[in-house]
Amino acid sequence: MLSIQHITKRYRAQPVLRGIALDVAAGEFISLLGPSGCGKTTLLRILCGIETPDTGSLTLRGQDITAWPAAQRRFGVVFQSYALFPNLTAAQNVAFGLQNTARAPQAERVAERVAEMLALVGLGEQGHKYPAQLSGGQQQRVALARALAPRPELLLLDEPLSALDAQVRGSLQAEIRRLQQQLGITTVMVTHDQDEALSMADRVVVMHEGRIEQQGSPQQLYARPETRFVAGFVGRMNLLPARVVAAGWLEAGSTRLACDTSAYRTGSPVLLGLRPEAVVLQAAPAAALAAAPALPANTVRARVLETQFHGPTALLRLHCDSLQATLDAQWPTGADARLPEWLHGELLLSLPAPALHVLPLPESVRRAA
Known part of the structure:
Protein backbone atom coordinates (compact mmCIF):
# COMPACT_ATOMS: atom_id res chain seq x y z
CA MET A 1 0.00 0.00 0.00
CA ARG A 224 16.97 -13.49 16.71
CA PRO A 225 18.59 -10.05 17.04
CA GLU A 226 21.12 -9.50 14.26
CA THR A 227 23.23 -6.68 15.70
CA ARG A 228 24.56 -5.54 19.04
CA PHE A 229 22.29 -2.50 19.01
CA VAL A 230 19.09 -4.55 18.48
CA ALA A 231 20.17 -7.11 21.07
CA GLY A 232 20.74 -4.39 23.65
CA PHE A 233 17.72 -2.23 22.78
CA VAL A 234 14.98 -4.85 22.38
CA GLY A 235 14.59 -6.56 25.72
CA ARG A 236 17.35 -7.13 28.25
CA MET A 237 20.45 -8.94 27.03
CA ASN A 238 23.75 -9.96 28.60
CA LEU A 239 26.55 -9.10 26.16
CA LEU A 240 30.04 -10.52 26.61
CA PRO A 241 33.17 -10.26 24.42
CA ALA A 242 34.18 -13.66 23.04
CA ARG A 243 36.19 -15.31 20.28
CA VAL A 244 35.41 -18.26 18.01
CA VAL A 245 38.01 -20.94 18.79
CA ALA A 246 36.65 -23.87 16.73
CA ALA A 247 33.58 -24.91 14.79
CA GLY A 248 30.75 -24.90 17.32
CA TRP A 249 32.86 -23.41 20.12
CA LEU A 250 33.75 -19.98 21.37
CA GLU A 251 35.70 -18.72 24.35
CA ALA A 252 34.50 -16.06 26.78
CA GLY A 253 37.01 -15.20 29.47
CA SER A 254 38.70 -18.52 30.21
CA THR A 255 35.59 -20.63 29.48
CA ARG A 256 34.77 -22.56 26.33
CA LEU A 257 31.09 -22.59 25.42
CA ALA A 258 29.31 -24.73 22.84
CA CYS A 259 27.03 -22.79 20.47
CA ASP A 260 26.29 -22.22 16.80
CA THR A 261 29.30 -20.44 15.27
CA SER A 262 28.59 -21.42 11.66
CA ALA A 263 28.42 -17.79 10.48
CA TYR A 264 31.93 -16.96 11.72
CA ARG A 265 35.49 -18.07 10.96
CA THR A 266 37.73 -19.51 13.64
CA GLY A 267 39.57 -16.70 15.38
CA SER A 268 36.82 -14.12 14.81
CA PRO A 269 36.12 -11.75 17.72
CA VAL A 270 32.39 -11.68 18.44
CA LEU A 271 29.84 -10.70 21.04
CA LEU A 272 28.01 -13.38 23.02
CA GLY A 273 24.41 -12.54 23.89
CA LEU A 274 22.18 -14.29 26.43
CA ARG A 275 18.75 -13.25 27.75
CA PRO A 276 18.48 -13.20 31.57
CA GLU A 277 15.50 -15.57 31.46
CA ALA A 278 17.61 -18.12 29.54
CA VAL A 279 20.20 -18.44 32.33
CA VAL A 280 19.50 -21.64 34.28
CA LEU A 281 20.31 -21.27 37.99
CA GLN A 282 21.28 -24.37 39.93
CA ALA A 283 21.95 -24.98 43.59
CA ALA A 284 25.50 -26.29 43.92
CA PRO A 285 26.86 -28.71 46.49
CA ALA A 286 30.00 -27.53 48.24
CA ALA A 287 32.18 -29.88 46.19
CA ALA A 288 30.97 -28.39 42.92
CA LEU A 289 31.96 -24.93 44.08
CA ALA A 290 35.52 -26.00 44.78
CA ALA A 291 38.09 -25.18 42.13
CA ALA A 292 39.06 -28.74 41.23
CA PRO A 293 35.95 -30.60 39.96
CA ALA A 294 35.23 -30.37 36.24
CA LEU A 295 31.81 -29.02 35.34
CA PRO A 296 29.51 -30.05 32.49
CA ALA A 297 29.75 -28.13 29.21
CA ASN A 298 28.29 -24.60 29.32
CA THR A 299 28.17 -24.63 33.13
CA VAL A 300 30.06 -22.06 35.21
CA ARG A 301 30.36 -21.03 38.85
CA ALA A 302 28.98 -17.66 39.95
CA ARG A 303 28.13 -15.66 43.04
CA VAL A 304 25.15 -13.38 43.63
CA LEU A 305 26.03 -9.70 43.93
CA GLU A 306 22.58 -8.11 44.04
CA THR A 307 18.91 -9.03 43.86
CA GLN A 308 16.18 -6.72 42.49
CA PHE A 309 12.53 -7.52 43.13
CA HIS A 310 10.18 -6.99 40.15
CA GLY A 311 6.92 -8.53 41.35
CA PRO A 312 6.48 -11.87 39.57
CA THR A 313 10.22 -12.11 38.93
CA ALA A 314 13.49 -11.20 40.57
CA LEU A 315 16.55 -10.00 38.68
CA LEU A 316 19.83 -11.34 40.01
CA ARG A 317 23.16 -9.68 39.28
CA LEU A 318 25.82 -12.41 39.19
CA HIS A 319 29.59 -12.35 38.83
CA CYS A 320 31.38 -15.18 37.09
CA ASP A 321 35.18 -15.26 37.40
CA SER A 322 35.70 -17.74 34.56
CA LEU A 323 33.70 -15.58 32.13
CA GLN A 324 35.34 -12.43 33.52
CA ALA A 325 31.91 -10.85 33.41
CA THR A 326 28.83 -9.87 35.38
CA LEU A 327 25.53 -11.36 34.19
CA ASP A 328 21.86 -10.76 34.85
CA ALA A 329 19.58 -13.73 35.46
CA GLN A 330 15.84 -13.93 36.06
CA TRP A 331 14.04 -16.05 38.64
CA PRO A 332 10.25 -16.44 39.15
CA THR A 333 9.38 -15.38 42.68
CA GLY A 334 6.24 -17.50 43.02
CA ALA A 335 3.05 -16.80 44.97
CA ASP A 336 4.87 -15.96 48.20
CA ALA A 337 7.38 -13.65 46.44
CA ARG A 338 10.27 -15.32 48.24
CA LEU A 339 13.58 -16.64 46.90
CA PRO A 340 15.14 -19.90 48.03
CA GLU A 341 18.07 -19.52 50.39
CA TRP A 342 20.59 -20.97 47.94
CA LEU A 343 20.02 -18.02 45.59
CA HIS A 344 21.82 -15.70 48.00
CA GLY A 345 25.34 -17.08 47.71
CA GLU A 346 27.42 -19.11 45.29
CA LEU A 347 25.73 -21.28 42.68
CA LEU A 348 26.09 -22.82 39.23
CA LEU A 349 24.89 -21.30 35.98
CA SER A 350 23.93 -23.32 32.95
CA LEU A 351 24.12 -21.41 29.65
CA PRO A 352 22.11 -23.49 27.12
CA ALA A 353 23.72 -23.56 23.67
CA PRO A 354 20.43 -22.86 21.76
CA ALA A 355 19.94 -19.68 23.84
CA LEU A 356 23.38 -18.22 23.06
CA HIS A 357 23.36 -15.48 20.40
CA VAL A 358 26.63 -14.94 18.54
CA LEU A 359 26.66 -11.38 17.21
CA PRO A 360 29.09 -9.46 15.02
CA LEU A 361 31.32 -7.00 16.77
CA PRO A 362 30.53 -3.36 15.88
CA GLU A 363 33.00 -1.94 13.38
CA SER A 364 34.47 0.59 15.80
CA VAL A 365 35.19 -2.12 18.39
CA ARG A 366 36.56 -4.47 15.75
CA ARG A 367 39.03 -1.83 14.51
CA ALA A 368 40.18 -1.14 18.07
CA ALA A 369 40.72 -4.85 18.66
Missing part, protein backbone atom coordinates in the same frame (compact mmCIF):
# COMPACT_ATOMS: atom_id res chain seq x y z
CA LEU A 2 2.73 2.45 1.01
CA SER A 3 6.28 2.40 -0.33
CA ILE A 4 9.08 4.46 1.20
CA GLN A 5 11.95 4.55 -1.27
CA HIS A 6 15.48 5.64 -0.29
CA ILE A 7 14.43 8.62 1.83
CA THR A 8 17.23 10.90 3.05
CA LYS A 9 17.01 14.03 5.16
CA ARG A 10 19.56 16.47 6.58
CA TYR A 11 19.18 19.31 9.04
CA ARG A 12 21.97 21.73 8.14
CA ALA A 13 24.97 19.43 7.75
CA GLN A 14 23.63 16.71 10.05
CA PRO A 15 22.21 13.60 8.33
CA VAL A 16 18.98 12.48 10.04
CA LEU A 17 17.71 9.84 7.61
CA ARG A 18 20.14 7.78 5.53
CA GLY A 19 18.42 5.98 2.68
CA ILE A 20 15.31 4.63 4.42
CA ALA A 21 13.47 2.02 2.33
CA LEU A 22 10.34 0.34 3.66
CA ASP A 23 7.13 -1.16 2.27
CA VAL A 24 3.93 -1.21 4.32
CA ALA A 25 1.14 -3.64 3.45
CA ALA A 26 -2.55 -2.74 3.59
CA GLY A 27 -3.97 -3.35 7.06
CA GLU A 28 -0.52 -3.77 8.63
CA PHE A 29 0.50 -2.23 11.96
CA ILE A 30 4.12 -1.04 11.76
CA SER A 31 6.06 0.35 14.71
CA LEU A 32 9.12 2.55 14.19
CA LEU A 33 11.17 1.85 17.31
CA GLY A 34 14.36 3.56 18.41
CA PRO A 35 15.99 5.97 20.85
CA SER A 36 15.69 9.75 20.69
CA GLY A 37 17.54 11.15 17.69
CA CYS A 38 17.37 8.00 15.56
CA GLY A 39 15.19 9.69 12.89
CA LYS A 40 11.87 7.94 13.52
CA THR A 41 9.87 11.12 14.17
CA THR A 42 11.40 12.85 11.15
CA LEU A 43 10.32 9.91 9.01
CA LEU A 44 6.77 10.17 10.38
CA ARG A 45 6.70 13.91 9.67
CA ILE A 46 7.73 13.16 6.08
CA LEU A 47 4.87 10.64 5.84
CA CYS A 48 2.49 13.30 7.20
CA GLY A 49 3.66 15.87 4.65
CA ILE A 50 4.98 18.21 7.35
CA GLU A 51 8.58 17.66 6.20
CA THR A 52 9.97 17.15 2.70
CA PRO A 53 12.71 14.59 2.04
CA ASP A 54 15.97 15.70 0.47
CA THR A 55 15.97 12.64 -1.79
CA GLY A 56 13.76 9.61 -2.27
CA SER A 57 10.04 9.20 -2.79
CA LEU A 58 6.77 8.05 -1.25
CA THR A 59 4.14 6.14 -3.19
CA LEU A 60 0.62 5.34 -1.98
CA ARG A 61 -1.10 2.54 -3.88
CA GLY A 62 1.35 3.13 -6.71
CA GLN A 63 0.85 6.90 -6.88
CA ASP A 64 3.74 9.23 -6.08
CA ILE A 65 2.70 11.48 -3.17
CA THR A 66 6.13 12.89 -2.27
CA ALA A 67 5.18 16.46 -3.18
CA TRP A 68 1.58 16.30 -1.92
CA PRO A 69 0.71 18.72 0.91
CA ALA A 70 -0.45 17.23 4.19
CA ALA A 71 -4.14 18.02 3.60
CA GLN A 72 -4.16 16.13 0.30
CA ARG A 73 -2.81 12.91 1.77
CA ARG A 74 -5.95 12.04 3.80
CA PHE A 75 -3.93 10.58 6.65
CA GLY A 76 -5.11 10.54 10.25
CA VAL A 77 -2.51 11.70 12.80
CA VAL A 78 -2.48 11.34 16.58
CA PHE A 79 0.20 13.29 18.43
CA GLN A 80 1.72 12.79 21.86
CA SER A 81 0.31 16.14 23.02
CA TYR A 82 -3.34 15.27 22.05
CA ALA A 83 -3.64 18.68 20.24
CA LEU A 84 -7.30 19.09 21.23
CA PHE A 85 -9.01 22.47 21.14
CA PRO A 86 -9.64 23.40 24.79
CA ASN A 87 -12.65 25.57 23.94
CA LEU A 88 -14.45 22.73 22.10
CA THR A 89 -16.21 19.75 23.64
CA ALA A 90 -15.07 16.21 22.88
CA ALA A 91 -17.82 15.90 20.29
CA GLN A 92 -16.91 19.23 18.70
CA ASN A 93 -13.25 18.22 18.51
CA VAL A 94 -14.18 15.04 16.65
CA ALA A 95 -16.56 16.98 14.40
CA PHE A 96 -13.81 19.47 13.59
CA GLY A 97 -11.67 16.69 12.16
CA LEU A 98 -14.61 15.49 10.09
CA GLN A 99 -15.83 18.86 8.84
CA ASN A 100 -12.41 19.98 7.68
CA THR A 101 -11.78 17.18 5.22
CA ALA A 102 -13.17 16.32 1.84
CA ARG A 103 -13.00 12.65 2.79
CA ALA A 104 -16.33 12.62 4.68
CA PRO A 105 -19.24 11.63 2.39
CA GLN A 106 -21.58 14.55 1.86
CA ALA A 107 -24.65 12.47 2.63
CA GLU A 108 -23.32 11.45 6.04
CA ARG A 109 -24.53 13.50 8.94
CA VAL A 110 -21.64 14.75 11.01
CA ALA A 111 -23.46 14.21 14.32
CA GLU A 112 -24.04 10.54 13.53
CA ARG A 113 -20.39 9.97 12.65
CA VAL A 114 -19.22 11.79 15.78
CA ALA A 115 -21.48 9.66 17.97
CA GLU A 116 -20.27 6.52 16.23
CA MET A 117 -16.61 7.37 16.75
CA LEU A 118 -17.00 8.38 20.39
CA ALA A 119 -18.80 5.11 21.05
CA LEU A 120 -16.04 3.23 19.24
CA VAL A 121 -13.42 4.59 21.63
CA GLY A 122 -15.59 4.08 24.71
CA LEU A 123 -16.61 7.72 25.23
CA GLY A 124 -20.22 7.60 24.07
CA GLU A 125 -21.44 9.43 27.18
CA GLN A 126 -18.61 11.97 27.36
CA GLY A 127 -19.13 14.00 24.21
CA HIS A 128 -20.43 17.06 26.09
CA LYS A 129 -17.27 17.42 28.20
CA TYR A 130 -14.38 19.77 27.49
CA PRO A 131 -10.77 18.45 27.37
CA ALA A 132 -10.01 19.88 30.84
CA GLN A 133 -12.82 17.71 32.25
CA LEU A 134 -11.32 14.52 30.81
CA SER A 135 -8.41 12.41 31.99
CA GLY A 136 -5.26 12.10 29.89
CA GLY A 137 -6.35 8.70 28.62
CA GLN A 138 -9.79 10.03 27.67
CA GLN A 139 -8.26 13.00 25.86
CA GLN A 140 -6.09 10.65 23.82
CA ARG A 141 -9.19 8.61 22.94
CA VAL A 142 -10.84 11.79 21.66
CA ALA A 143 -7.75 12.53 19.56
CA LEU A 144 -7.91 8.99 18.17
CA ALA A 145 -11.62 9.33 17.37
CA ARG A 146 -10.95 12.65 15.59
CA ALA A 147 -8.20 11.06 13.48
CA LEU A 148 -10.37 8.08 12.53
CA ALA A 149 -13.59 9.99 11.83
CA PRO A 150 -12.76 10.95 8.19
CA ARG A 151 -11.88 7.29 7.34
CA PRO A 152 -8.21 8.01 6.58
CA GLU A 153 -6.09 5.95 4.19
CA LEU A 154 -3.36 5.67 6.82
CA LEU A 155 -3.22 6.23 10.59
CA LEU A 156 0.00 7.79 11.94
CA LEU A 157 0.70 7.67 15.68
CA ASP A 158 3.49 9.84 17.09
CA GLU A 159 4.41 8.58 20.60
CA PRO A 160 0.66 8.53 21.37
CA LEU A 161 0.92 7.06 24.88
CA SER A 162 4.16 8.45 26.28
CA ALA A 163 2.47 11.18 28.34
CA LEU A 164 0.24 8.70 30.19
CA ASP A 165 0.90 6.76 33.38
CA ALA A 166 1.79 3.07 33.14
CA GLN A 167 -1.64 1.64 33.97
CA VAL A 168 -3.54 3.86 31.53
CA ARG A 169 -0.87 3.28 28.89
CA GLY A 170 -1.28 -0.49 29.14
CA SER A 171 -5.05 -0.37 28.70
CA LEU A 172 -4.82 2.05 25.75
CA GLN A 173 -2.23 -0.15 24.04
CA ALA A 174 -4.78 -2.95 23.94
CA GLU A 175 -7.57 -0.55 22.93
CA ILE A 176 -5.66 0.97 19.99
CA ARG A 177 -4.63 -2.48 18.76
CA ARG A 178 -8.26 -3.67 18.99
CA LEU A 179 -9.50 -0.67 17.01
CA GLN A 180 -6.78 -1.07 14.38
CA GLN A 181 -7.71 -4.70 13.82
CA GLN A 182 -11.45 -4.02 13.91
CA LEU A 183 -11.20 -1.24 11.32
CA GLY A 184 -8.41 -2.89 9.29
CA ILE A 185 -6.65 0.46 9.01
CA THR A 186 -3.00 0.59 7.97
CA THR A 187 -1.05 2.10 10.88
CA VAL A 188 2.47 3.43 11.44
CA MET A 189 3.40 4.22 15.03
CA VAL A 190 6.53 5.93 16.35
CA THR A 191 7.70 4.92 19.81
CA HIS A 192 10.83 4.61 21.93
CA ASP A 193 9.08 2.12 24.23
CA GLN A 194 10.03 -1.44 23.31
CA ASP A 195 7.16 -2.99 25.31
CA GLU A 196 4.71 -0.80 23.41
CA ALA A 197 6.17 -1.78 20.04
CA LEU A 198 6.37 -5.51 20.80
CA SER A 199 2.84 -5.75 22.19
CA MET A 200 1.04 -3.72 19.51
CA ALA A 201 2.76 -4.09 16.13
CA ASP A 202 2.66 -6.74 13.42
CA ARG A 203 6.14 -5.65 12.38
CA VAL A 204 8.73 -3.66 14.31
CA VAL A 205 11.29 -1.52 12.45
CA VAL A 206 14.25 -0.75 14.70
CA MET A 207 15.99 2.49 13.74
CA HIS A 208 19.45 3.67 14.79
CA GLU A 209 21.36 6.75 13.65
CA GLY A 210 19.05 7.38 10.69
CA ARG A 211 19.09 3.82 9.37
CA ILE A 212 16.93 0.73 9.67
CA GLU A 213 18.95 -1.59 11.89
CA GLN A 214 16.58 -4.59 11.66
CA GLN A 215 12.92 -5.27 11.01
CA GLY A 216 10.65 -8.23 11.60
CA SER A 217 7.87 -9.55 13.78
CA PRO A 218 8.19 -8.85 17.51
CA GLN A 219 9.01 -12.52 18.04
CA GLN A 220 11.75 -12.48 15.39
CA LEU A 221 13.41 -9.38 16.80
CA TYR A 222 13.39 -10.71 20.33
CA ALA A 223 14.49 -14.27 19.51
